[in-house]
Amino acid sequence: MASESVQIAKKTPYRFKRYYVYLAVTIMALAIPFIRINGNHIFLLSFDKKQLHLMGIAFDMQELYMMPFLLMLLFLGIFAATAIGGRAWCGWACPQTIFRVVYRDLIESTLLKLKRIKNKQKEPDYSKAENASKKIVGVILWAILALFAAADFMWYFVPPEDFFSYIQNPSEHMFLIGIVLSIAAFLVYDVVKLKEDFCVYVCPYSRVQSVLYDDNTLQAIYSTNRGGNIYNESKEKIIFKEKDLPDPANECTTCESCVTVCPTHIDIRKGLQLECINCLECVDACTSVMGKLGKESLVQWTSTNSIKNNIPTKVVRKSTVMYSIALLIVIGLLFVMGGEKEYMLLNINKTTQLYQVKKDHLVTNNFIFLFQNTDSKRHKYALEIVDNKNIFIERFHPFSLGAGKLAKKVVILGTKADLVDDNTKDTPITVTIRAYAQDEPDRVQVFRKAVFIYPREDVLRKKEAILNK
Ligand code: SF4
Ligand code: SF4
Structure with missing residues (x-):
C-alpha cells in the first residue's frame, strides 16, 4: 500500500500538463500570423485585400467556395472532439480559459498573492487598501497582456507586415487602432468581471455539448460507486459530513477540496453539469487528498462506462467512426478544391x-x-x-x-x-x-x-x- 501511495502521489497534476499545452497554444497563436509560404500566410482573412489565405494559398473573395468546407471542418471537428474528449477544448485550449488562468492563477494568485489557486471560491477583502491596490496592479498587468492578445487577434485579419506599418501612422488608421483598443477593453471586462460566467452564460458551446456526450465520452466524473452519493436524485445535497455517508465503505472525506478549487463554482459530485469546463482542477484536488490515503482519486478524467459501469472506454465506436469518415471526406474535398485554385x-x-x-x-x-x-x-x-x-x-x-x-x-x-x-x-x-x-x-x-x-x-x-x- 505504501508503494502504491508513493506512485499515486508522483502523478503529474493535470494543471501542469495544461500549462504546457497553454504555452504551446499561445506560441502557435502568436507565431502563425508571421509564417508565410510563397509570400502567403497560413491563415489570413483579409477584408482589406479581399483575400483568404489558407496553408500558403491565397484565395480571392470570388473563390470563397472554400468557406463552407472550412465551416464544416470546424463544426465536425468540434463534434468529434466533444464526442471523444468532452469539453477538452474548453479545458485545454480555449483562449478564454487560458486568459482566466493567466489572470486568476498567475497574476492574482501566484504574483500578487491575492488568492489561492486551491480556493477559487474565496474572494479577497477589498476593503483592505493593500488588497485593493494589488487588484489595480493585477488589472493593469492584464490590460497590457490584453493589448497584445487583441493585436495578435487582429493579425489574422490585418497581416503583421501591414499592421506594424499602419500603426506607425496612427492618425490615418484610427479605425484599426479603435478596434484593437475595443477588443482589449472587452478582454479586460471579460476576464476581470465576467470571469467563468462567459463560459456558462455566453458561450453557445456549453449549451450544446451535453447532447454530444455518450457513456464513452471522457469528462471529469466523480465515482459514486466508491465515494458515495452526496446528492439525491433531485440534485439536492444530502451529505455534508463524512460520518453521514450511507455506507461505511464510501471513501469521500467530504473535504470539499474538489469544490473550492472549481473555477465555475460547481460540485462535480452532483454529476455532469453544463458549467463544467473540463479543467480537471477537481481531479487534481481529489488526487492530492486521496493520494495521502494511498487511494486513487474519486474524481477522474474518464468515461461513465469506465468509472460507473466498469466497462473499458470505447474510443472507436459508431459516432466517432462516422465523425472520422465525415472529417476525412471534408479534408479530402478541401485538398481537391485547393488543388483546383486558379491563380x-x-x-x-x-x-x-x-x-x-x-x-x-x-x-x-x-x-x-x-x-x-x-x-x-x-x-x-x-x-x-x-x-x-x-x-x-x-x-x-x-x-x-x-x-x-x-x-x-x-x-x-x-x-x-x-x-x-x-x-x-x-x-x-x-x-x-x-x-x-x-x-x-x-x-x-x-x-x-x-x-x-x-x-x-x-x-x-x-x-x-x-x-x-
Ligand atoms: S467540475 Fe469544476 S474543477 Fe472540475 S473539471 Fe469541471 S470546471 Fe473544472
Ligand atoms: S476532493 Fe475527493 S474526497 Fe474531497 S470532497 Fe471531493 S471527492 Fe470527496
Missing part, C-alpha cells in the same frame, strides 16, 4: 454589337475581358483559342498585371472562313479561350468559353457587297 480570374462579356463584317471576308466579334491577378506576383498575360482553328484573335496585346490588380481589355475575335451556310439566322459558335501567364503558363492559366456570333449567309453577302462597292 488568375477571367470574366468574358460580349459587347452589345453582335458582329461586324469587314473587308477581305473578315467577320469580327468584340468582347470585354476582365482580368484579375490573384497570385502574389506580377504576370504577363496572353490568350489563345484552343478548339477552333478558323477563329483567331484579331486584336489583343499581351500585357503585364501586378499582384491583386484588375484590368479590363477589349478583345476582338475574328474569322475569314465560311463557318456556316445558313440563310435563316445568325449562328452562335462556342470557342474555348485559354488565358495564361507567359512566365508560368502551366501554373497560371484558365480556360473560358466565349460565344462567337456568325452572321446569316444573306446578311453577310449583302454587307460584303456594300463594302466592295
Whole structure:
C-alpha cells in the first residue's frame, strides 16, 4: 500500500500538463500570423485585400467556395472532439480559459498573492487598501497582456507586415487602432468581471455539448460507486459530513477540496453539469487528498462506462467512426478544391454589337475581358483559342498585371472562313479561350468559353457587297 501511495502521489497534476499545452497554444497563436509560404500566410482573412489565405494559398473573395468546407471542418471537428474528449477544448485550449488562468492563477494568485489557486471560491477583502491596490496592479498587468492578445487577434485579419506599418501612422488608421483598443477593453471586462460566467452564460458551446456526450465520452466524473452519493436524485445535497455517508465503505472525506478549487463554482459530485469546463482542477484536488490515503482519486478524467459501469472506454465506436469518415471526406474535398485554385480570374462579356463584317471576308466579334491577378506576383498575360482553328484573335496585346490588380481589355475575335451556310439566322459558335501567364503558363492559366456570333449567309453577302462597292 505504501508503494502504491508513493506512485499515486508522483502523478503529474493535470494543471501542469495544461500549462504546457497553454504555452504551446499561445506560441502557435502568436507565431502563425508571421509564417508565410510563397509570400502567403497560413491563415489570413483579409477584408482589406479581399483575400483568404489558407496553408500558403491565397484565395480571392470570388473563390470563397472554400468557406463552407472550412465551416464544416470546424463544426465536425468540434463534434468529434466533444464526442471523444468532452469539453477538452474548453479545458485545454480555449483562449478564454487560458486568459482566466493567466489572470486568476498567475497574476492574482501566484504574483500578487491575492488568492489561492486551491480556493477559487474565496474572494479577497477589498476593503483592505493593500488588497485593493494589488487588484489595480493585477488589472493593469492584464490590460497590457490584453493589448497584445487583441493585436495578435487582429493579425489574422490585418497581416503583421501591414499592421506594424499602419500603426506607425496612427492618425490615418484610427479605425484599426479603435478596434484593437475595443477588443482589449472587452478582454479586460471579460476576464476581470465576467470571469467563468462567459463560459456558462455566453458561450453557445456549453449549451450544446451535453447532447454530444455518450457513456464513452471522457469528462471529469466523480465515482459514486466508491465515494458515495452526496446528492439525491433531485440534485439536492444530502451529505455534508463524512460520518453521514450511507455506507461505511464510501471513501469521500467530504473535504470539499474538489469544490473550492472549481473555477465555475460547481460540485462535480452532483454529476455532469453544463458549467463544467473540463479543467480537471477537481481531479487534481481529489488526487492530492486521496493520494495521502494511498487511494486513487474519486474524481477522474474518464468515461461513465469506465468509472460507473466498469466497462473499458470505447474510443472507436459508431459516432466517432462516422465523425472520422465525415472529417476525412471534408479534408479530402478541401485538398481537391485547393488543388483546383486558379491563380488568375477571367470574366468574358460580349459587347452589345453582335458582329461586324469587314473587308477581305473578315467577320469580327468584340468582347470585354476582365482580368484579375490573384497570385502574389506580377504576370504577363496572353490568350489563345484552343478548339477552333478558323477563329483567331484579331486584336489583343499581351500585357503585364501586378499582384491583386484588375484590368479590363477589349478583345476582338475574328474569322475569314465560311463557318456556316445558313440563310435563316445568325449562328452562335462556342470557342474555348485559354488565358495564361507567359512566365508560368502551366501554373497560371484558365480556360473560358466565349460565344462567337456568325452572321446569316444573306446578311453577310449583302454587307460584303456594300463594302466592295
Ligand atoms: S467540475 Fe469544476 S474543477 Fe472540475 S473539471 Fe469541471 S470546471 Fe473544472
Ligand atoms: S476532493 Fe475527493 S474526497 Fe474531497 S470532497 Fe471531493 S471527492 Fe470527496
